[in-house]
Amino acid sequence: xxxxxxxxxxxxxxxxxxxxxxxxxxxxxxxxxxxxxxxxxxxxxxxxxxxxxxxxxxxxxxxxxxxxxxxxxxxxxxxxxxxxxxxxxxxxxxxxxxxxxxxxxxxxxxxxxxxxxxxxxxxxxxxxxxxxxxxxxxxxxxxxxxxxxxxxxxxxxxxxxxxxxxxxxxxxxxxxxxxxxxxxxxxxxxxxxxxxxxxxxxxxxxxxxxxxxxxxxxxxxxxxxxxxxxxxxxxxxxxxxxxxxxxxxxxxxxxxxxxxxxxxxxxxxxxxxxxxxxxxxxxxxxxxxxxxxxxxxxxxxxxxxxxxxxxxxxxxxxxxxxxxxxxxxxxxxxxxxxxxxxxxxxxxxxxxxxxxxxxxxxxxxxxxxxxxxxxxxxxxxxxxxxxxxxxxxxxxxxxxxxxxxxxxxxxxxxxxxxxxxxxxxxxxxxx
Amino acid sequence: xxxxxxxxxxxxxxxxxxxxxxxxxxxxxxxxxxxxxxxxxxxxxxxxxxxxxxxxxxxxxxxxxxxxxxxxxxxxxxxxxxxxxxxxxxxxxxxxxxxxxxxxxxxxxxxxxxxxxxxxxxxxxxxxxxxxxxxxxxxxxxxxxxxxxxxxxxxxxxxxxxxxxxxxxxxxxxxxxxxxxxxxxxxxxxxxxxxxxxxxxxxxxxxxxxxxxxxxxxxxxxxxxxxxxxxxxxxxxxxxxxxxxxxxxxxxxxxxxxxxxxxxxxxxxxxxxxxxxxxxxxxxxxxxxxxxxxxxxxxxxxxxxxxxxxxxxxxxxxxxxxxxxxxxxxxxxxxxxxxxxxxxxxxxxxxxxxxxxxxxxxxxxxxxxxxxxxxxxxxxxxxxxxxxxxxxxxxxxxxxxxxxxxxxxxxxxxxxxxxxxxxxxxxxxxxxxxxxxxxxxxxxxxxxxxxxxxxxxxxxxxxxxxxxxxxxxxxxxxxxxxxxxxxx
Numbered sequence: 001x002x003x004x005x006x007x008x009x010x011x012x013x014x015x016x017x018x019x020x021x022x023x024x025x026x027x028x029x030x031x032x033x034x035x036x037x038x039x040x041x042x043x044x045x046x047x048x049x050x051x052x053x054x055x056x057x058x059x060x061x062x063x064x065x066x067x068x069x070x071x072x073x074x075x076x077x078x079x080x081x082x083x084x085x086x087x088x089x090x091x092x093x094x095x096x097x098x099x100x101x102x103x104x105x106x107x108x109x110x111x112x113x114x115x116x117x118x119x120x121x122x123x124x125x126x127x128x129x130x131x132x133x134x135x136x137x138x139x140x141x142x143x144x145x146x147x148x149x150x151x152x153x154x155x156x157x158x159x160x161x162x163x164x165x166x167x168x169x170x171x172x173x174x175x176x177x178x179x180x181x182x183x184x185x186x187x188x189x190x191x192x193x194x195x196x197x198x199x200x201x202x203x204x205x206x207x208x209x210x211x212x213x214x215x216x217x218x219x220x221x222x223x224x225x226x227x228x229x230x231x232x233x234x235x236x237x238x239x240x241x242x243x244x245x246x247x248x249x250x251x252x253x254x255x256x257x258x259x260x261x262x263x264x265x266x267x268x269x270x271x272x273x274x275x276x277x278x279x280x281x282x283x284x285x286x287x288x289x290x291x292x293x294x295x296x297x298x299x300x301x302x303x304x305x306x307x308x309x310x311x312x313x314x315x316x317x318x319x320x321x322x323x324x325x326x327x328x329x330x331x332x333x334x335x336x337x338x339x340x341x342x343x344x345x346x347x348x349x350x351x352x353x354x355x356x357x358x359x360x361x362x363x364x365x366x367x368x369x370x371x372x373x374x375x376x377x378x379x380x381x382x383x384x385x386x387x388x389x390x391x392x393x394x395x396x397x398x399x400x401x402x403x404x405x406x407x408x409x410x411x412x413x414x415x416x417x418x419x420x421x422x423x424x425x426x427x428x429x430x431x
Numbered sequence: 432x433x434x435x436x437x438x439x440x441x442x443x444x445x446x447x448x449x450x451x452x453x454x455x456x457x458x459x460x461x462x463x464x465x466x467x468x469x470x471x472x473x474x475x476x477x478x479x480x481x482x483x484x485x486x487x488x489x490x491x492x493x494x495x496x497x498x499x500x501x502x503x504x505x506x507x508x509x510x511x512x513x514x515x516x517x518x519x520x521x522x523x524x525x526x527x528x529x530x531x532x533x534x535x536x537x538x539x540x541x542x543x544x545x546x547x548x549x550x551x552x553x554x555x556x557x558x559x560x561x562x563x564x565x566x567x568x569x570x571x572x573x574x575x576x577x578x579x580x581x582x583x584x585x586x587x588x589x590x591x592x593x594x595x596x597x598x599x600x601x602x603x604x605x606x607x608x609x610x611x612x613x614x615x616x617x618x619x620x621x622x623x624x625x626x627x628x629x630x631x632x633x634x635x636x637x638x639x640x641x642x643x644x645x646x647x648x649x650x651x652x653x654x655x656x657x658x659x660x661x662x663x664x665x666x667x668x669x670x671x672x673x674x675x676x677x678x679x680x681x682x683x684x685x686x687x688x689x690x691x692x693x694x695x696x697x698x699x700x701x702x703x704x705x706x707x708x709x710x711x712x713x714x715x716x717x718x719x720x721x722x723x724x725x726x727x728x729x730x731x732x733x734x735x736x737x738x739x740x741x742x743x744x745x746x747x748x749x750x751x752x753x754x755x756x757x758x759x760x761x762x763x764x765x766x767x768x769x770x771x772x773x774x775x776x777x778x779x780x781x782x783x784x785x786x787x788x789x790x791x792x793x794x795x796x797x798x799x800x801x802x803x804x805x806x807x808x809x810x811x812x813x814x815x816x817x818x819x820x821x822x823x824x825x826x827x828x829x830x831x832x833x834x835x836x837x838x839x840x841x842x843x844x845x846x847x848x849x850x851x852x853x854x855x856x857x858x859x860x861x862x863x864x865x866x867x868x869x870x871x872x873x874x875x876x877x878x879x880x881x882x883x884x885x886x887x888x889x890x891x892x893x894x895x896x897x898x899x900x901x902x903x904x905x906x907x908x909x910x911x912x913x914x915x916x917x918x919x
Contacts, residue, residue, distance in 0.1 A: 351831075
C-alpha cells in the first residue's frame with residue numbers, strides 16, 4: 001500500500017489538502033479493504049475487487065475514451081445544466097454550466113484554492129458511520145468532481161446533471177452546499193462504455209443543506225457489466241431542510257452504496273427511495289443510515305428490489321433516534337421480489353431508539369409474484385408473460401412514480417425493464 | 432376539571448411504582464459443598480467424578496473446555512457489562528444433604544422446602560392440585576422429582592440429566608450436543624465443559640405426555656454460576672409441554688448463568704417450551720443482578736414436527752439469548768413468542784433464529800419488548816430461507832413499547848432469502864403508551880396504575896395467550912409487579 005502514498009505527490013491540491021491526502025492514504029493502508037467479518041460487509045465480498053483489479057485496486061488508469069456526450073446513453077430529452085466527467089476527468093467542452101452559481105469542477109477548485117475551500121471535502125472522520133478503507137482511498141486520490149455552492153434563496157431553474165462515464169478506475173469527490181432557502185435538483189448518472197473492461201468507480205458525494213433548503217437527488221447507477229461501483233452519500237441537514245433521494249441501481253458487477261443522512265436540526269426531513277433491478281451475477285448492496293439527532297424530524301425510506309438470474313442484493317437500513325430527538329416520525333419499507341431460483345436477498349432493517357416520544361415503523365417483505373394476482377389478470381385475457389410483466393412493473397412503480405422529472409422516469413423505466421428477459425417488450429403492457 | 436387536577440396531585444409519582452423491591456430476594460442458609468473458584472481441567476475432572484460420569488462424557492467435557500480456551504468472548508450484543516472473570520467463579524455447588532440422595536419429599540432439607548414455599552411453589556400441593564411434575568433445581572443439583580411413577584407408566588423419562596447419564600447412557604450419548612455442539616459458541620462451550628445439572632426428557636414414539644413438565648430453577652450459593660443443561664427428545668409423534676421458571680435471591684454480585692437447552696424433534700413430534708424468567712435484575716443503579724447468557728435451540732429433524740418457544744423475560748441484569756429453530760424436516764413449524772421487559776438498568780438482547788431448510792416450513796415470530804427507566808431492549812432475529820426451502824413461510828412481528836425518555840428500544844432483524852417461492856414478512860413498530868389511551872381509562876375511573884397495566888397487558892396479549900394457563904396468570908402478575916404505574 002506504500003505506493004499509494006507515492007501516487008499522491010502528483011495530485012493537485014494545496015499544502016493542506018496534500019497533508020489530508022497522505023493522512024487518508026495512511027488510514028487506507030492501515031484499514032485496507034473491509035472483510036467479511038466486518039458486520040457492515042457481512043453479505044458483500046469485496047475481495048472480488050482485488051481478485052479482478054489486483055492488490056493495487058485503487059490505481060487510476062486513465063483510458064482514452066473517444067466518445068462525446070452526444071453518443072452516450074444519456075437522458076436525451078432532459079433540460080439541464082450538464083457536467084460531463086470522462087474517466088473521472090471533467091470535460092469542459094461537453095458541459096454547460098449555469099451562470100450566477102458557484103459551480104466548478106473540483107480539479108479547477110484545487111488549482112486555484114485561494115480560500116482553502118477544498119479543505120473540508122478531504123476531511124475524514126474515522127468514527128463516522130460506515131467508514132471504510134474505500135472512502136479513505138477516495139480522499140487520498142480524488143482529483144475531480146462537482147463542487148457547487150448554491151447561495152441563500154437561489155432556486156436553480158434547471159437540474160444539475162452530472163454524467164460520469166468510463167470503465168477505468170476513478171476516484172470522484174463531489175460537494176454540494178445549499179444556502180438558506182436554496183432549492184436544487186442534482187442528477188448523478190454513472191454509465192460505462194465498454195462492457196469488457198473492469199475498473200472501480202469510487203464516488204463520494206457530500207451534501208450540506210442550509211435552513212429550509214430543498215434538494216432532490218437522483219443517483220442513477222448504470223455502469224457496464226464488469227465495473228465495480230462504490231459510493232458514499234453523506235448528507236447533513238439544517239433546520240426544516242428537505243432531502244429526497246432517488247437511488248437506482250441497474251448496472252455494474254458489484255455495486256455498493258452507503259447513504260448516511262444526519263438530521264441535525266429540528267424539522268429536517270428526508271425521503272430515501274431506492275430501486276434495484278439486477279440480473280446475471282450482479283451484486284448490489286445499499287447500506288443506509290439515518291440519524292435523528294434533533295426533535296421534530298421526519299424520515300421516510302422505501303426500497304424495492306427485483307432480482308433475476310443469480311443476482312444477489314443486500315439492503316441494510318438503520319435508523320438511529322438520539323435521546324433528545326423527540327417527536328421523531330420515521331417509517332421504512334423494503335419490498336423484495338425474487339424472479340429466479342438462484343437469486344438471493346439479504347435484508348436488515350434496523351432501529352435504534354433512545355427516547356420514548358417517537359413513531360417508528362419498518363416493514364420488509366420477500367416473495368414472488370402473487371399467484372392469485374396472476375390468475376386474476378389471466379382470467380381477464382392477459383397471457384402469462386404479460387401478467388408477470390404487469391405485476392413486476394407495478395411492484396417497481398411505487399419507486400418510479402415518486403420521480404418527478406418525467407424524462408428521468410421514463411428513461412429509467414425503459415432501462416430497468418429491458419434488463420429482465422420476460423419484460424423486454426414493455427410496449428404491450430404499458431400501452 | 433379542577434377535580435382531575437387535584438387527583439393528579441395526590442397520585443404517587445411513577446417512580447414509586449416502577450421501583451418495586453425484588454419480592455423473591457432472600458438467601459437460604461444451607462451448607463453447600465462448593466468447589467473453590469477457578470476453572471481448569473482438574474475442576475472438570477472433579478465435577479465429572481463427583482457425578483460418577485462415564486469416560487466418554489469426561490472426554491467430551493474436556494474437549495469442550497480445550498475448545499473454549501481457544502475462543503474469545505463475544506461482544507457483539509447491544510449490552511454493556513463489566514468483564515467477567517471466569518476464574519473467580521465456583522463451578523460446582525451442591526446442597527450437602529444430596530449426598531444421601533433423597534427418596535421422597537420428606538427427606539429433603541426442610542429449609543429448601545421453606546424456600547419454595549416463600550416463592551409460592553408448594554411442591555406437595557402441586558403434586559395433588561396442579562398435576563404438574565416438578566424437577567426442582569436448587570443450585571446445581573436436582574433435589575426433588577415428583578410424579579415419576581405416573582410418568583413412568585406412560586413411558587416418559589423425566590429426570591435430572593446426571594441421572595439420565597447413569598440410567599440411559601445410550602440416549603444421552605446419542606443426542607447430547609447434537610443440536611448445540613460443544614464448540615457452538617463461547618458460552619455453550621463453557622457450559623459443555625462444566626454443566627452440573629439440568630433436566631432430561633424423553634417422550635417415546637406416539638406418546639402424549641400426560642402432564643405438563645416443569646422445572647423451577649433457583650440460584651442460591653454465593654458466587655456460583657449455574658450451568659444447566661436441558662435435553663428434551665420427542666420421538667416420532669410424541670408431544671410434550673415443558674415449563675421453566677426462575678427466581679433468585681437478592682445479591683450484590685453479578686452471577687453468570689450460561690445454560691444450554693437442546694430440543695430434538697423427530698417425525699410429527701411437538702414440543703412446547705415455555706419460560707418465565709424472573710431472576711434478580713440488580714438494584715436501580717445497575718449493581719448486581721444475573722447475567723443470563725443462554726443458548727437454546729430446537730432441531731426439527733422429522734417432517735411435520737412443530738416446536739414453539741414462549742418466553743417472558745422480566746428479570747436478570749442482562750438477558751442475552753436467542754431460542755432458535757432449525758426447520759430441517761419438510762412441513763415443520765417453528766414458533767417464537769416473547770415478552771421482554773427491561774427496567775432500571777436492565778439490558779436485554781434477545782430474539783430468535785429461524786433456519787428454514789426443509790420444504791414448506793413455516794415460522795412465526797411475535798416479539799414484544801417493553802423498556803422503562805434506563806432499560807435497554809433489543810430484538811435481534813435471523814430468518815434464513817435456504818435454497819431448497821420451497822414454499823417456506825415466515826411472519827415476523829416485533830413491537831416495542833417505551834416508557835420514559837431514558838430507555839431504549841432497538842431492532843436488528845436479519846433476513847436472508849435464497850428461494851423465490853418463499854414468502855416472508857417482517858413488521859416492527861415502536862411506540863409509547865398514548866396519552867389519549869391513558870386519558871380514556873382515567874376518564875372512566877380507572878387509576879393511572881391500573882390503566883398502564885391494562886395497556887401493557889393488552890400489548891403482551893398475543894404472547895400470554897400462548898402460555899399454559901398457570902403460567903399466563905403468573906406472567907400477568909409478574910408484569911404488574913414489575914411495571915405498576917409507569918406513566919407514558
